[in-house]
Amino acid sequence: MHPPVPRRALGATVLSAALVLTGGCFSGSAGGAADSERLSVAMLNPPRSALNPFSDDAFKLSRLGIAETLVQLDEAGDPLPMLATEWRQTADDTWEFDIRREVTFHDGTTLDARVVADALTAATEARPKPRILDGVEWDVRAEGDDQVVITTNFTDPLTPHRLSSPQLSILSPDAYQGDGNTVDPTGHGSGPFELVTLNGSDSAALDRFEGYWNGTAAAPGIDVSFVPDGAARTAALRTGEADIVEAIPPSQAALLDEGTFREVPMPRTNTLYLNTREDGASGVFADPAMRAAVRAAVDAEPLVESVYESRADLADGLLGPALPWSDQRPERGEGPEPADPDGARITLATFTDRAELPEVAATLEQQLEAAGFEVEQEIREYAQIESDALNGEFDLFILSRATVLDSGDPVAYMVSDFSCDGGFNISGLCDTEVDDLLSAAEQEGDPDARRTATLEAERAILETDAAIPLLHERVIQGDAPGTEGALFDPRERLLVGLETHRSTD
Structure with a gap:
């Protein structure tokens, strides 16, 4: 009470x-x-x-x-x-x-x-x-x-x-x-x-x-x-x-006088979502080995150092330093061997509302093309691109996503983004193990046990390569x-x- x-x-x-x-x-x-x-x-x-x-x-x-x-x-x-x-x-x-x-x-x-x-x-x-x-x-x-x-x-x-x-x-x-x-x-x-x-x-x-x-x-x-x-x-x-x-924006913070802004890690992750649907976009990433090829090609370190001017934290998972217990995550499985992209044509999309994301897209395009993909970019304002992303119109989508925004607990975000019935499931992922682990985490009332269950669900999600976390953003507010x-x-x-x-x- x-x-x-x-x-x-x-x-x-x-x-x-x-x-x-x-x-x-x-x-x-x-x-x-x-x-x-x-x-x-x-x-x-x-x-x-x-x-x-x-x-x-x-x-x-x-x-x-x-x-x-x-x-x-x-x-x-x-x-x-x-x-x-x-x-x-x-x-x-x-x-x-x-x-x-x-x-x-x-x-x-x-x-x-x-x-x-x-x-x-x-x-x-x-x-x-x-x-x-x-x-x-x-x-x-x-x-x-x-x-x-x-x-x-x-x-x-x-x-x-x-x-x-x-x-x-x-x-x-x-x-x-x-x-x-x-x-x-x-x-x-x-x-x-x-x-x-x-x-x-x-x-x-x-x-x-x-x-x-x-x-x-x-x-x-x-x-x-x-x-x-x-x-x-x-x-x-x-x-x-x-x-x-x-x-x-991180690129603008250097222009401000000391004492006019505050910065702290926030529960927001910049994530690359891969469209796992067979009938979505090109269908390339319905193949787990092709998703593994993206994981092998992507290097987020230049994003943190250059695009975000070191005002972000390199991601090791979906959850970041704003949740101190997230560093207790279990070891992740290796996953399938990456396939040869062999010139596969894919669409990489993001939005302009967050100034860094088009720059992130440009860097990822270079990395993916170096790995053997042919990449076409689609960039619009978020209001004009969200519905297409949710409908599976793109092969890859870069999203700046708050991980505890709705409830203060990351389980609701994971259910929304990665369960079979999730209302914000851009990747179209539908995996029995993921759903079972998310259900177990949802029903766990003990805080410590819930966190352990949450990290197990995160592990299962990451092992599908339906989402590749890039970096954890920091909130910078000016007063x-x-x-x-x-x-x-x-x-x-x-x-x-x-x-x-x-x-x-």
């Missing part, structure tokens, strides 16, 4: 916001406060689904302080109360959550158990489902006004962790429209900032929500513009146009002089807290 957390202690960890350059200038104030008091934040990716929480846009709802979940995670990845104050497992397949009272949504609706049950049910019925629910079936019901009961289709000790995913944010009933796949967070969140305006993929404006249940934010509002170009984001920090800048109280979250869920503000001294 988990007691409620103190009012200000919780609020200091749940706010977030962002502003990004558009056409060389920042969005204007949407509220009545002076522009000089509002926060401007430069963010990496524009919204892809109009901030629908069932998509990856959910993490912008979290970082912008618009919407909240039942559970949040502490720095170690353990669950803490948010919109739920306590929870308990009453049977192998049943969990009860007590819902926080006196929470008001931005549209004036009051939070209760029915609102929560309906929101979570909408998530389970969405198509596609939020990836945090890959392989999971939930029955969600309200018990009175204050309690929600979740019944799972298997013994799932990760249930509270899953409820921390921003993809399971709780919005007011009016947010859910039409067939349930359309969700509009504008004016329907419960967080400290209300989304007032979303201007497509260009900008957004947020105002402080004076009725926030956990206190009052120091900043009167946030102006957001979305700029994929890393040099533009960095320039905004150097010129003082942005107070907070996320995802500073302009005079910006105080900005949050620094390697899991990329939080950015602006209740105390974050622009100093007037």
Whole structure:
């Protein structure tokens, strides 16, 4: 059972916001406060689904302080109360959550158990489902006004962790429209900032929500513009146009003054996915020996030293130094002998939103062609390439992938990316041993045993050569002089807290 957390202690960890350059200038104030008091934040990716929480846009709802979940995670990845104050497992397949009272949504609706049950049910019925629910079936019901009961289709000790995913944010009933796949967070969140305006993929404006249940934010509002170009984001920090800048490219960090950015290993791995489908793309990598030929050809060390300017860590597995226990991984089998590529024609794809990835693709193309492949590159913005990658249109795909983003636990990521029924299975891998090991890891409740099971599943995945981890990225966040109280979250869920503000001294 988990007691409620103190009012200000919780609020200091749940706010977030962002502003990004558009056409060389920042969005204007949407509220009545002076522009000089509002926060401007430069963010990496524009919204892809109009901030629908069932998509990856959910993490912008979290970082912008618009919407909240039942559970949040502490720095170690353990669950803490948010919109739920306590929870308990009453049977192998049943969990009860007590819902926080006196929470008001931005549209004036009051939070209760029915609102929560309906929101979570909408998530389970969405198509596609939020990836945090890959392989999971939930029955969600309200018990009175204050309690929600979740019944799972298997013994799932990760249930509270899953409820921390921003993809399971709780919005007011009016947010859910039409067939349930359309969700509009504008004016329907419960967080400290209300989304007032979303201007497509260009900008957004947020105002402080004076009725926030956990206190009052120091900043009167946030102006957001979305700029994929890393040099533009960095320039905004150097010129003082942005107070907070996320995802500073490693190549740009050297241009910044000391003390204006922070860097730390993050649970994000740059991985080369190989399409194992017989009917996918060229079908070349349905052959394990051809996948082994790619593994033998790829050398990630030049990527770390040159492309990332040594601001990354060479990968030995899917999980990296942000998870200290990952270095306890078991020894990996040697796998099949590499085949002779013999001029096999393959397509290598990635996206432009992360500035380093096209450079990674260029280096890998050289390495693969030196090994005997003929390589054609396909590079687009992520929003225009994701569906083709998931549909198996490419032989190889380079992805910068967060490994604990959804639940704070890497098992959900592995199930999503590498199980037969995974919703983000770019490689199309379907392997009985992998599925069995992932299932065992999912059901393990003891933390140490779960980590051991997770590393066994990682070993089995790597032995298929369906994914070749290249490097582990570091998060580099810029804070302009005079910006105080900005949050620094390697899991990329939080950015602006209740105390974050622009100093007037």
